[in-house]
Amino acid sequence: MAAFQLQADVRDDEEQQLKFQECLDLLLAAGYFRARIRGLSAFDKLVGGMVWCIEMCSMDVNVDLFYKDELSIGQKIGVTERIIEVLPQMACPHRVEPHQIQGLDCVHIFPVIQWLVKKALENQAETVAYTVGYGEFLFLEWHPELASPRPPPDRCLLRQAEERFRRVERPVAPKSSDAESAAPPEPAEPSLQPGAEAVAAMLGVGEIAQAAKAYEQQTRQLQESGLDADQHGRLLAAEVTDGLSPAALATLEAILTSFQEADAILSEDQAFKEECKAEYTKLQDEISRLQAQAAPADDDPQTEHELARRTAAVDRLRAEVASASRQVALLERQLDDVPSRAEIGQYQKRFVELYNQVSSTHKEAKEYYATNNLLSDTLRYLEKELALLNSVAESYQAASGSAAGRTEFLQQLDSIVLNINNNKKKVLAKKQTEKRAVDVLTEQLDGLRALARNYHAALKQFRSECAANEALTAAERR
Template sequence: SSSDPAAVHRPYCVETREDEEQSVKLAEILELLLAAGYFRARIKGLSPFDKVVGGMTWCITTCNFDIDVDLLFQENSTIGQKIALTEKIVSVLPKMKCPHRLEPHQIQGLDFIHIFPVIQWLVKRAIETKEEMGDYVRAYSISQFNKTHKLPEDEEFLQRKDKAVRAVLDVLEVYKPQRKYRRQRDAGELLDEESRVHSTLLEYGRIKTLMTSMAAMVNEEGKLTASAVGQIVGLQSEEIKQIASEYAEKQSELSSEERSERYGPLQQHRRALASLNKQIQQKKKQLEEETAAKCLNAERVVVLLISLLEKLRALVTMNENLKQQEQEFRTHCREEMVRLQQNIEELKTESGQDTDEEKYEKNLSFVYLKLSFLRCVQARRNREIAILQRKIDEVPSRAELTQYQKRFIELYSQVSATHKETKQFFTLYNTLDDKKVYLEKEVNLLNSIHDNFQQAMSSSAAKDQFLRQMEQIVEGIKQSRIKVTLTGEFSLFQPRSSFSVRRKLS
């Protein structure tokens, strides 16, 4: 049929499986897709293939898996495009860990019985993905809405917000802390954090805090007078911190000197002895506590060891009992084995079983040989069955042959269109090449006329000769034109071969 040109435009009938079960499954698939949100399945103008494949692609895209297809602007595809599309869908399903197997020819052949479980799983997965991404999509949509739109409550809040912010800023401006003093740059650096805190508080007029700390120091030492406090407050703010830090050092030195002058070396020796005795008592108390803790731990360890020892004794006695029982069982088994062997010997002597055993051995060897032969026969039959099965599988079915035939027809149409286009290109090339040749001749003729015009106009004889040559050139051009016209009309019925084009190209 491929050699017949009219067979290209002849319609072909493809066998499709149209039974009740397939139609029921198709209806269930469309209901599932509509329930999942794929409302494109309601369009009556679409074919079942476009509805089912579109639904599968929509479910896969909803599950955040990428598939390179375009179903919204490309429908009623050819067989090749359908095969490529189904292969892409089938290749994505294992990546999604789909538990059901599906082949491209099942989708293309509209085998809804095998497509239904895959659609069911995809719809379930799409609904789960929608539930997971629902909060994220809702938050994103709200943010996008807030970028371009505002609610009345938001506008009222913004108006109140500006007034409240201005009021808070005014209050902060009125009641902000103000520095009254400033520490000199050439003053010494404060070492401890407490002195730096007091210095900062004094710079901002917080003298009350420093006075409370000084009062505490007075209560402790009893050496600071009111005049000294007034003198400290009267100093500059930079020196106050330095004096506060030096005060503790001076006070400790003075106290040590006064005590040494008041009591003398004997009193100092007694105080050292008292401190040593106190340290000895503390060490004794610490050692007693440590020894008590160690004794308690030792008692606990002893109790644990005693319990473990009792368990070990019980296990040892159990082991001895088990060994004794094992020995008794072995002796009993040996006695029983000897008794049974004696019974066997007696039975052999009574029934003469030696000849029967030889017969049994011969029969057994024969059965083994027969079994091995039957296994070889079975293996040979299995190989023949496998070869026949492969040969049967190599023969294409009627549906596959129909698909191949349609594909070959499409390929033949494409090849014929390409061949026609190539012939047109060859004809165009030959025409343009001829046009180029004639244009080159025309250019050369015009150049020669231009070069010889002045010389021909110099005399009347040369002028007459030039006019005669021009008449001959015009006559030759007319003959060439007639020849080209006849050649072009002939080439419409008999185009040039590709050999002439190759010759010109070379």
């Protein structure tokens, strides 16, 4: 609802619809194809198109213009306000207010969009021209010889230049006409010379014509004199370089150097191929010889008998090895079943820990039993005392009325006191018995502690002796 509250009151008539469609057409013509998306609102299309045009203009403005579909309505309105700030900095002759953009007043928005689209297209054309010019500049940096324009070369001269730069074949001894007709022509080696068009671009058409004439003369001289290809190349280079400019001469020298390097590479490649073929033939012959030696004679019964005997011996040895392997595995398992000294030490340590844990648990249980027995005896004595006091109180009320009753009451009290004394003597006797048992157990504990001390001392001495024994054994082995 906030979006509708922020929009201004603008009439919705045919003129507004027409201007809105013209705005979209302008944006589409400029390259803003998001205006075709039907899911976007009219506000998103117009504001997004204006932001896109401002970005295409590459204007240096101190305003953050960032627009996307996920912006909230407050952020979109903030973008609208920043657009209004950018337009005066771009020297836009038209003015538009934020409420007009928010209310989609296309009558006032159309001139602004028209000016922005025009500015964006102009900036795009300038960018293209600058990029193309920079590309040409870099191209001429790498190829300065193509800087000045030249007229198109003559086809006849191009053919002569192409013939001039073909590979010069070595002279062949003359043969009879029958031999020439019978022998097939050898395939020519691949030419590494440039085409006529590349040479024409490097040297110029007029210079190519002069070089072609000089080449024809030198070719006739070569055929008459019987020189080889290298001598002919040196003579040709001397003749051709006389009428060339310094730039063309440097280019020609670089081309000839490249040709020489290419010829050397081809020669090395051909020699390597011949060497590989010879090595391959040699290896094939060796393989055939070894296969012939390794092939058994099928028609030799003695060889077959020897082969069968050795095969049986191999099978027998394999069976023996398998049996020995099983015995070794059995002995290894038996050795693994015997614990080592370290494992015995670990077992002893774990048994001691388990014994201590069981002993502590047993001691705690005995304490709980003793506490329970003590509390049970205390409860029993308290119950007896309470019953005795209750009986005394009841007897006193009954015996207070007569002298015989009082006498009988006193006799009962005497008997009660006598029983209490007897019970006390029994408890004291039991206490003495328990004390003597405690003393006996204490003496046994002291004896066991002394025995444990002696055991630890003997164990320490035994370990030291074992270490000395191991040291002496190692010294003897050395």
